[in-house]
Amino acid sequence: MIGTLYFVALLSSTMAWGRVGLWSEGRNETGGGGGDRCTCDAFLPSSTFPIKDLVAVQQAAGEISHILDLEMGKMEDYETKLTVYAEKIIKLTVDIEEMEKNPDAYNDADLEDTKVEIKQVEALIKELQLSITGSTTVFESLHIQITAMVVTLNRLEKTYDKNVVLATRREYIKVQLQLEECERRHQELFNPNIGSCAHTGIIKVSKPIVSQLNAHLNSGYKYGGWGKDSKPVPDRESMYWYSGYSSGSIVDIRFYTNYKNLILRNHFQHYNLHSGWIGTGNNYIIRDNTLYYQINNPFGLAKLNFTSVKYDSRVIPRASSRFSYANSPNQNFDFAADETGLWVTYATEESSGRMVIAKINEPSFGVEEEWQTSVYKPGVNNAFMVCGxxxxxxxxxxxxxxxxxxxxxxxxxxxxxxxxxxxxQEKFSNLDYNPTDQKLYMYNDGYYVNYHLWFNHTAKATVEPPLVLV
Incomplete structure (x- = not known):
């Protein structure tokens, strides 16, 4: 006769995650007068949901948001001061010119008042210089914290129910957007040199700024690119683009109205490159709402304008398909854009694999001029152009x-x-400079990564950039 059926559930005292993972059945013949007993043990998984990790991310998001609010407040204050002091500087300039023309018309008190006003302007300049240094340090620190948040959230999404992590990811998106806006305001206030080539070259590259995994949420999509239009058409100045795939082929491209929608994976346009337009190489860019990229049949250059949906291609007879970048095959042509226009680099048999730089005429899509370098292309991971x-x-x-x-x-x-x-991450397939914000955009093993660049603006640009060791 079968006795009482009972279940023994071994429950963890902490918050367990998942369904019952293992049932075991057994028969006990030694029950004291109670007859046979059938026991079933229910084991929950040994792993527990890492609530501490989630709480830590939420707390970090709150702290970062608070810091960014303070930084935005500082910049609003500086904006007001800059407006007032700009007016003062204009007035001072006029007053000093009048003093130089007619010194006898002014007494010692007038001169002292002018000196005081000059000192006030100097004090503001020193304050702004300290703020620039301080804010840059703050931004670098916040980027490190946000990168750690990305890693934690991606790990949790892969391991646990994404719906549980979603609320925290929303907090991450919020602080990411705050940081982007804060940096943009900081750049507008303290870096008026966007688009200018009055510098002697790059002197420093920031820490990697990691946005997130690609829009496909697929870590296998290691090939691709992302970024902004280097010459945006009206009303698309804030637009971002992305293309990714599991191989070096370019099969489609997505457009996002702004950074927020890029992060939310909410595209407003999606183009499939059908069989006649498919490209390769992962060294493509978007310029003037046009995709510039490499094709292999015939081996050459292609462009696809998304406004007119017009396709065009060109062959450069001397370019060789034997020489690619060190990271991956088929990166024979590399498009780049900077403050001076559109470029493409490649290698030739005559150059024995050394890189050639070509300036592209955008309307005709022809080569205007070429420059022969001495750097061997297979020894290079990637390259980009800045101010020629x-x-x-x-x-x-x-x-x-x-x-x-x-x-x-x-x-x-x-x-x-x-x-x-x-x-x-270890490898990247796309690295390009964008002159509209002076950033480097990298597609790094499926992740959106970018970098701030620092240039030497301390003197007028000379004919030869300096050798800089950082």
């Missing part, structure tokens, strides 16, 4: 890249430098 200067990048170690070489197309001079910067 080619910068080449190579790997230093498992975590570090280095801008190691430049070539100036204006002077035809070249040299080796060392400006190291950090990668987020």
């Amino acid at each position: 200067v080619l910068y080449a990048v190579r790997t230093v170690d498992i975590q570090t890249e280095e801008i190691f070489y430049w070539y100036d197309t204006k002077t035809k001079q070249e040299s080796y430098i060392s400006i190291p910067f950090e990668r987020f």
